């Protein structure tokens with residue numbers, strides 16, 4: 001009974017989270033590109049589909065579901081299945097801070113449901129930072145993320161309020177304004193080398209998880225045995 005109720009709640013939350021999602025899977029690249037085009041721009045959508053070789057899911061296309069779950073890969077914001085995209089940028093990898101950053105999220109009680117190491121294609125970085133494309137530092141930002149001098153570690157973390165709490169754990173964009181105890185406040189000094197990224201809203205998390213983890217089976221829905229000790233409210 002509880003399982004059925006929880007599943008229904010998740011389905012409802014997922015529908016609220018993706019109100020424009022179609023009910024059937026989108027199978028054709030051109031169809032997907034059109035959907036993406038409406039949201040992120042036609043060129044970016046076509047380039048993304050061509051570049052990554054897999055479908056990018058947005059709120060205008062159906063999201064991939066886990067085989068045994070009604071949950072989209074981007075989770076259900078506002079529930080204990082909320083998910084966010086966190087990335088250790090190339091400077092964080094180069095400075096051997098991957099373990100430290102993973103450890104902070106693990107110790108807080110969040111659950112790792114996606115993890116990959118990659119040198120992102122230029123188109124992926126451009127799409128990820130599309131809202132900054134007019135900024136003078138955009139070209140340098142894309143180069144720093146994609147030039148291969150070190151890879152990026154992409155992650156999907158799950159748990160209550162993980163989007164907001166993840167941003168708090170990261171600290172301010174400019175490390176000079178980040179408090180001690182935050183990742184950026186403890187480990188970096190420059191806005192251009194701030195070692196981590198975190199989704200800043202449910203909409204961003206949905207876009208970014210779909211962008212970086214859209215391949216089949218790249219986000220894993222698993223049950224942690226610690227869950228009742230971490231997220232129960234009695």
Ligand SMILES: Nc1ncnc2c1ncn2[C@@H]1O[C@H](COP(=O)(O)OP(=O)(O)OP(=O)(O)O)[C@@H](O)[C@H]1O
Nearest residue numbers: 132137141172173191192193194196197198199200
């Ligand atoms: N003035 C700047 N000079 C150089 N790089 C910048 C500057 N402002 C932002 N950036 C880079 O662009 C990234 C994205 O900036 P944004 O304003 O979206 O901040 P953010 O959301 O805190 O960062 P992120 O998206 O990486 O988590 C920053 O993390 C930083 O790497």
